[in-house]
Structures are given as structure tokens and as C-alpha cells.
Amino acid sequence: MAMIMGIGIDFGIQVTKRFRYELQIRKKEEAMVNTLSNVFYPMLITTIAAVIGFKCLSLGKLPAMADMGTMMATGVVFCMVAALTVVPAVLVLFERENKKTTRFHKINTRK
Numbered sequence: 001m002a003m004i005m006g007i008g009i010d011f012g013i014q015v016t017k018r019f020r021y022e023l024q025i026r027k028k029e030e031a032m033v034n035t036l037s038n039v040f041y042p043m044l045i046t047t048i049a050a051v052i053g054f055k056c057l058s059l060g061k062l063p064a065m066a067d068m069g070t071m072m073a074t075g076v077v078f079c080m081v082a083a084l085t086v087v088p089a090v091l092v093l094f095e096r097e098n099k100k101t102t103r104f105h106k107i108n109t110r111k
Contacts, residue, residue, distance in 0.1 A: 004075035007050065011083035014039055019091050028095050032088050040084065047080040 018039050022031035054076065057069025 004072060004079065007076055008079035008082065011043060011079050012087050014043065015083050015087045016091065019088070019095075023095070028092055032092050036084065036088060043080055043083065047076055050076045 015035060018035045019031055022034045026034065051073040054069045054072040057072075058066040060066065
């Protein structure tokens with residue numbers, strides 16, 4: 001359970017940090033589009049590697065280890081799905097409009 005929570009928190013931090021970085025120069029909707037496009041492939045590769053590693057526990061003779069590997073692999077996949085769907089939705093909904101960023105966009109759109 002602790003490992004699944006740790007991986008899920010890591011995925012959430014990746015999305016959140018990238019979104020905050022993108023917000024410095026973009027509006028929140030565009031920032032989230034760029035965030036997801038830049039975070040998707042690294043997160044997918046990490047998820048595939050973790051699933052393969054956890055499913056390797058099924059190769060042993062202990063049924064408890066095989067079940068734990070399946071549970072861990074399923075948990076990692078669900079963490080990735082949540083990090084790519086729930087976390088972005090919550091970030092966009094609850095992000096306040098930054099006055100500095102809004103002013104920056106108004107100045108750049110005049111040109």
C-alpha cells in the first residue's frame with residue numbers, strides 16, 4: 001500500500017510541478033495542455049517499467065507474492081490514470097487567475 005501511495009504521489013507531483021512551471025508563461029488551459037503533453041510519455045514509460053517489474057513477482061512459487069505483484073501493478077496503472085485525469089481537472093478548476101500572468105498575456109496579445 002505504501003509503495004502504491006508513494007508512486008501515486010510522485011505522479012501527482014510531476015503533473016503539479018509542470019503545471020506551475022507552464023503557468024508562468026501561459027494561461028491555465030493552455031498550460032494544462034502543455035503539461036499533459038510533456039508529462040504523458042515519461043509517466044507512461046515509468047508505469048510500464050513498474051508494471052513489468054511487479055508482474056515479475058508472479059514468476060515465483062509463493063502465491064502471496066504473485067498476488068502482491070498483481071495488486072502493485074494494478075495500483076500503479078490506476079495511479080497513472082488518476083494523475084492524468086483527476087489531478088489536471090482539480091488543478092484547472094481550483095487555480096486562481098494570476099494578475100501578473102494575465103497582464104503578461106494582455107501585453108503579448110497586443111503585438
